Amino acid sequence: MGLVEQELSYLRGLVYRESAIVIEPRQDYLLEARLLPVAKDAGFADVSALVGQLRARVTNGLHTKVVEAMTTNETTFFRDIHPFTMLKQEVFPRLLQSRKLRRTLDIWCGAASTGQEPYSVGMLVKESFPELASWRVKFVATDICTAVLERAREGIYKQSETNRGLPASLLVKYFERSGADFRIREDVRKMIEFRQMNLIGTWSVTGPLDIVFLRNVLIYFDVPTKKSILGRIYDLLAPDGLLFLGGAETTLNLEDRFERVQVDKSVAYRPKK
Numbered sequence: 315m316g317l318v319e320q321e322l323s324y325l326r327g328l329v330y331r332e333s334a335i336v337i338e339p340r341q342d343y344l345l346e347a348r349l350l351p352v353a354k355d356a357g358f359a360d361v362s363a364l365v366g367q368l369r370a371r372v373t374n375g376l377h378t379k380v381v382e383a384m385t386t387n388e389t390t391f392f393r394d395i396h397p398f399t400m401l402k403q404e405v406f407p408r409l410l411q412s413r414k415l416r417r418t419l420d421i422w423c424g425a426a427s428t429g430q431e432p433y434s435v436g437m438l439v440k441e442s443f444p445e446l447a448s449w450r451v452k453f454v455a456t457d458i459c460t461a462v463l464e465r466a467r468e469g470i471y472k473q474s475e476t477n478r479g480l481p482a483s484l485l486v487k488y489f490e491r492s493g494a495d496f497r498i499r500e501d502v503r504k505m506i507e508f509r510q511m512n513l514i515g516t517w518s519v520t521g522p523l524d525i526v527f528l529r530n531v532l533i534y535f536d537v538p539t540k541k542s543i544l545g546r547i548y549d550l551l552a553p554d555g556l557l558f559l560g561g562a563e564t565t566l567n568l569e570d571r572f573e574r575v576q577v578d579k580s581v582a583y584r585p586k587k
């Protein structure tokens with residue numbers, strides 16, 4: 315038997331409260347589909363029984379498992395390519411120049427999922443800006459979901475994942491075989507610190523930040539949450555820092571203190587002067 319409205323709205327409420335992810339009633343099928351494995355894993359016959367346990371407020375980590383199961387962790391190496399083109403052609407060359415005296419850079423990737431996005435930036439730095447090896451580059455990658463962060467830290471990818479977006483030359487150069495899979499080399503792994511962080515909780519990243527990647531996560535949030543997160547990013551960005559969002563995301567009508575910068579097909583946002 316499917317979930318009744320009361321159970322569905324309890325689950326929507328729980329996920330929203332804990333992560334700000336909005337589950338529309340038309341997406342209710344996702345609750346059933348993604349939570350059945352969580353229910354079975356915890357020894358329940360179905361999602362309804364899981365909801366009963368969640369409502370009893372027993373603190374056994376089940377609430378967190380439910381929220382994590384409702385995150386969408388879709389990602390690829392060099393996703394949408396344009397932000398990486400802009401980093402290579404415009405952003406890093408400019409920052410290398412403007413930060414040449416203090417030789418520090420601060421980068422944050424705020425919805426890192428299984429790590430393909432921050433590792434793409436890491437490989438780009440290794441490939442095109444080897445001089446940064448002698449700088450203090452602080453590169454933090456965060457996500458709400460501990461399971462994806464564990465995978466990111468491990469840096470092991472299936473061929474179906476390395477086939478998506480990763481040029482063969484970089485696969486050869488920056489990965490080693492791990493059974494049937496590929497593991498990103500330790501020197502690239504060591505560039506990035508992966509941390510659990512909820513975008514609607516307390517932030518452990520500190521500014522001023524030079525580059526922020528917050529791609530393909532605002533789409534899951536409502537307008538007040540987007541406004542609040544963009545405002546907090548504004549406060550953390552260096553005056554000449556840049557924010558990269560996903561292709562379907564914008565600061566427009568959400569945070570007026572940003573302006574859009576376009577270079578060819580690449581778009582980013584910077585604090586208005």
Ligand SMILES: C[S@@+](CC[C@H](N)C(=O)[O-])C[C@H]1O[C@@H](n2cnc3c(N)ncnc32)[C@H](O)[C@@H]1O
Nearest residue numbers: 333385387389425427458459512513529530531
């Ligand atoms: C679709 S992935 C995007 C991954 C990557 N940025 C990209 O564009 O390929 C969205 C990620 O946001 C994370 N996420 C969702 N809600 C979050 C929250 N409240 N705080 C931090 N991360 C969150 C999810 O766990 C998921 O890994």
